[in-house]
Amino acid sequence: MKEVTLKQIAENLGISITTVSKALKDYPDVSKKTKALVKKEAKKLNYKPNVFAVNLRTRESRTVGLIIPEVVHHFFSSVINGIIEQAEKKGYLVIILQSNESYKLEKKQIDLLVSKRVDGIMISLANKTVDISHLKRVKELEVPLVMFDKISKLIDCSKIVINDRAAAYEATKHLIERGCKRIAHFRGALLPQNSIDRFLGYKKALEDHGLKYDSSLVYICENVDYNDGIRAANQLLKDHDDVDGIFAITDLAAIGAIAVFNEKGIRVPDDVAIMGFSNWFVSSAITPSLSTVDQPGYEMGKRTFKQLFKEMKARRENEEVELKTIELDTKLIKRNST
Amino acid sequence: MKEVTLKQIAENLGISITTVSKALKDYPDVSKKTKALVKKEAKKLNYKPNVFAVNLRTRESRTVGLIIPEVVHHFFSSVINGIIEQAEKKGYLVIILQSNESYKLEKKQIDLLVSKRVDGIMISLANKTVDISHLKRVKELEVPLVMFDKISKLIDCSKIVINDRAAAYEATKHLIERGCKRIAHFRGALLPQNSIDRFLGYKKALEDHGLKYDSSLVYICENVDYNDGIRAANQLLKDHDDVDGIFAITDLAAIGAIAVFNEKGIRVPDDVAIMGFSNWFVSSAITPSLSTVDQPGYEMGKRTFKQLFKEMKARRENEEVELKTIELDTKLIKRNST
DNA sequence: TTAACATCCGAAAACGTTTTCGATTATTAT
DNA sequence: ATAATAATCGAAAACGTTTTCGGATGTTAA
Structure with a gap:
C-alpha cells in the first residue's frame, strides 16, 4: 500500500539510493548488471518517480x-x-x-x-x-x-x-473588386492592436483604390459578438441608405448583420456584400455562407x-x-x- | 537576485526557520511580537513560499x-x-x-x-x-x-x-405537439450513453403519443457534426418523402440539415420542422432560428x-x-x- | 521555596529526489 | 612488484518546507 520510492528499491536490492537513481537514468558509472537489476525491480514494483521531489530538486x-x-x-x-x-x-x-x-x-x-x-x-x-x-x-x-x-x-x-493589417486590406480589396463603392466597417474596441490594425487595413485599401474614407461608416462593436453585429447593422440602416458592402471585424458580428438583413428582406450579397473575419466554421453553415479571412488558430x-x-x-x-x-x-x- | 526563503528571513531576524514558518501560518505558539516582525520582513522581501517544497511536504x-x-x-x-x-x-x-x-x-x-x-x-x-x-x-x-x-x-x-432521456422526450413531444406525424431522428454513435438515452427518449415519446417507431427513420451521425447533418439529411430525402419532423442529436447536425433544406427549397418548419440539442448560441443566429434543448454547460x-x-x-x-x-x-x- | 503550569522558541526529522565527490576495487601498464 | 588508470559504488548535501517534540524561560500557586 505504501508508495514505491528509490529507497524501497534500494533496500530490496541491498544497494544504495544513489545507485538506483543513477541506474534508472542511465548514468555511465553504473554497471550494466546493476542497471538491469534495478530496472527490473523498478518495473516489478511499478515505480513512478515522485514529481514533487523531482520538481523541488530540478x-x-x-x-x-x-x-x-x-x-x-x-x-x-x-x-x-x-x-x-x-x-x-x-x-x-x-x-x-x-x-x-x-x-x-x-x-x-x-x-x-x-x-x-x-x-x-x-x-x-x-x-x-x-x-x-x-x-x-x-x-x-x-x-x-x-x-x-x-x-x-x-x-x-x-x-x-497574423498580419491583421494586410488581411483586412485584402478583405476590403475583395469587396472593392466585387464592385462595392460604399463600404462600412464594423470595428472592435479602440484599444487592442488587432482592432486598430484591421481598421487601418480597411482604410488603406479604400484609399489605395480611389474610395474616400468616411468615418461615419465605421461602427464600433465593443464585444465583437453577434449582438454587436445586430446593433451595428440596425444603426447602419438608420444612418445610411447607400452602403453596399460591410467589412466586419469578426464572423460573429458579420453573422449578426446578415441576420438583420435577412429579416428586413435586404439581399446579401446583391444589396449589401458582407465580409467576416476568422473563418469560424459556422460561417460556412449560415445562409448565405460568409466570405471571411481564415485565421489559423x-x-x-x-x-x-x-x-x-x-x-x-x-x-x-x-x-x-x-x-x-x-x-x-x-x-x-x-x-x-x- | 537570490530567491527569498524562510531561511533568508530567519537569518535576517536572527531566529529559527521553524519560528518563521510558524509565524507566517499563525501558529499559536509564536508571540504576537515575533509574528509581526516576521510578517513585516516577509512582506519587505516579497517572500513567496516555494510550491515545490510545499507540495513535497504536504x-x-x-x-x-x-x-x-x-x-x-x-x-x-x-x-x-x-x-x-x-x-x-x-x-x-x-x-x-x-x-x-x-x-x-x-x-x-x-x-x-x-x-x-x-x-x-x-x-x-x-x-x-x-x-x-x-x-x-x-x-x-x-x-x-x-x-x-x-x-x-x-x-x-x-x-x-443532464437527463438526456427526458430532454429528448420533451424535444420529440414538442415536435409531435406541433403536428408532426413522421419524425426522423439523427442519432449519435451507438456507444455513448448520451446517444443511447436521447434515442430512447425519442422512441418513448413516439410510442406514448400513438406514433409508431420506425427504425428506418433513424440515421446515425458518427461525429454529430455539421457534415454529418448534411449527409443524413440528403440520405433522408432519398429514402423518404413523408417526413415532417427531425430531432437531431446536436445543433450542428440540425444546422447541417437546415442548410440542405434551405438549398433544396424545402421550407423549415412548414415542410419539415427541426429540433436541435444543446442550445449552442449560433442556433439563434441561423435562419430559421433553431429550436433546441438548452444544455447547461x-x-x-x-x-x-x-x-x-x-x-x-x-x-x-x-x-x-x-x-x-x-x-x-x-x-x-x-x-x-x- | 518548590511545584505546577503557561508561554515561547528551535533542533531535527521528514518528504523523495539529484548530483558531487571521494572511496574502493579491479584492471592494465611498467 | 608497483604505479597508474578504469570501473563501480555510496555517503552526504542539497532543494525549501512542515511539524513533532522537548527545552528554556517566566509566571503563578501552594
Whole structure:
C-alpha cells in the first residue's frame, strides 16, 4: 500500500539510493548488471518517480501556463488545441486561465502562474490591458514568455501573430473588386492592436483604390459578438441608405448583420456584400455562407508552444535565444456573402 | 537576485526557520511580537513560499486535472469555463487534456495526471471508451474522481449529468405537439450513453403519443457534426418523402440539415420542422432560428468542480464522503424551426 | 521555596529526489 | 612488484518546507 520510492528499491536490492537513481537514468558509472537489476525491480514494483521531489530538486515543473481572454470562443479554443497537443508531445502539461478581458484578472493570473512556478507562460492580452508591468515582472524573473494574437509592442518577447493589417486590406480589396463603392466597417474596441490594425487595413485599401474614407461608416462593436453585429447593422440602416458592402471585424458580428438583413428582406450579397473575419466554421453553415479571412488558430497555438519550448530549453541550458516575431499567413475565403 | 526563503528571513531576524514558518501560518505558539516582525520582513522581501517544497511536504499539488473529448466545442468549452472559474475561487488550478475521443489517449492522459499527482480528476468520457480499468485505477489510488456529461454507469463515482432521456422526450413531444406525424431522428454513435438515452427518449415519446417507431427513420451521425447533418439529411430525402419532423442529436447536425433544406427549397418548419440539442448560441443566429434543448454547460462545470472539491476535502481530512449523481435541468427552447 | 503550569522558541526529522565527490576495487601498464 | 588508470559504488548535501517534540524561560500557586 505504501508508495514505491528509490529507497524501497534500494533496500530490496541491498544497494544504495544513489545507485538506483543513477541506474534508472542511465548514468555511465553504473554497471550494466546493476542497471538491469534495478530496472527490473523498478518495473516489478511499478515505480513512478515522485514529481514533487523531482520538481523541488530540478527546479522545474514541466508545466506551462496559458492565459487567454476567453475559453468559449472558437478561435481561442483552436489555439488551446494546438498548444495542448504540442505541449504534450514535448512532455509538458498546460494550465489554462482566463482573463475575461480584464486587466486586473490578467495580473492576478500571472501571479498565480508565477507562484506555481510554471516553466513558461503564453498569453493573449485582454483588450483592456495597457499597463504591462506584470509582464515586465515575468521577464525579470526570467520566465520565458510568448505572446500570441493580442500582443503588446511595448514588451520585448517572442510574438506569434497574423498580419491583421494586410488581411483586412485584402478583405476590403475583395469587396472593392466585387464592385462595392460604399463600404462600412464594423470595428472592435479602440484599444487592442488587432482592432486598430484591421481598421487601418480597411482604410488603406479604400484609399489605395480611389474610395474616400468616411468615418461615419465605421461602427464600433465593443464585444465583437453577434449582438454587436445586430446593433451595428440596425444603426447602419438608420444612418445610411447607400452602403453596399460591410467589412466586419469578426464572423460573429458579420453573422449578426446578415441576420438583420435577412429579416428586413435586404439581399446579401446583391444589396449589401458582407465580409467576416476568422473563418469560424459556422460561417460556412449560415445562409448565405460568409466570405471571411481564415485565421489559423490551431497553427498559432502550435507555433506559440514551439517557440516557448525553445526558450525554456535555452534557459535550462543557459544559452542565449533569439526572440522571434512570427507572422502566420491568413487566407481569403470567398463564399456567397460577397 | 537570490530567491527569498524562510531561511533568508530567519537569518535576517536572527531566529529559527521553524519560528518563521510558524509565524507566517499563525501558529499559536509564536508571540504576537515575533509574528509581526516576521510578517513585516516577509512582506519587505516579497517572500513567496516555494510550491515545490510545499507540495513535497504536504503531498498536495492544489491542481486538478480535466479530460474532455475535445476543446473546440461550444458545450465543452462552456464546461471548462465553469470549472476554471470555480477552481480558481477555491485556489486550485486546472490542467486540461484532450482525449480526441480516443480510448488510448484517454488512458494515457489519466496516467499523465496521476503521475503529476493532481489532487483530483474530472472527466467526460471519449465515445469509444468501453474498458474502464484506467478509471478503476484512479479510484484505487484514492484520487477523487468526478465524471460529467459522458459518463459510465460501471464506475462508482460522483456524476454530473443532464437527463438526456427526458430532454429528448420533451424535444420529440414538442415536435409531435406541433403536428408532426413522421419524425426522423439523427442519432449519435451507438456507444455513448448520451446517444443511447436521447434515442430512447425519442422512441418513448413516439410510442406514448400513438406514433409508431420506425427504425428506418433513424440515421446515425458518427461525429454529430455539421457534415454529418448534411449527409443524413440528403440520405433522408432519398429514402423518404413523408417526413415532417427531425430531432437531431446536436445543433450542428440540425444546422447541417437546415442548410440542405434551405438549398433544396424545402421550407423549415412548414415542410419539415427541426429540433436541435444543446442550445449552442449560433442556433439563434441561423435562419430559421433553431429550436433546441438548452444544455447547461457552465453550470455543469461549476457543479462538477464543486463536487470534486468536496471529495478532495474529505480525503484530506480522512472523512467519508457521499458520492452523488446530480441531474441538471434542461430547458426546451422554442424558436422558428418548429 | 518548590511545584505546577503557561508561554515561547528551535533542533531535527521528514518528504523523495539529484548530483558531487571521494572511496574502493579491479584492471592494465611498467 | 608497483604505479597508474578504469570501473563501480555510496555517503552526504542539497532543494525549501512542515511539524513533532522537548527545552528554556517566566509566571503563578501552594
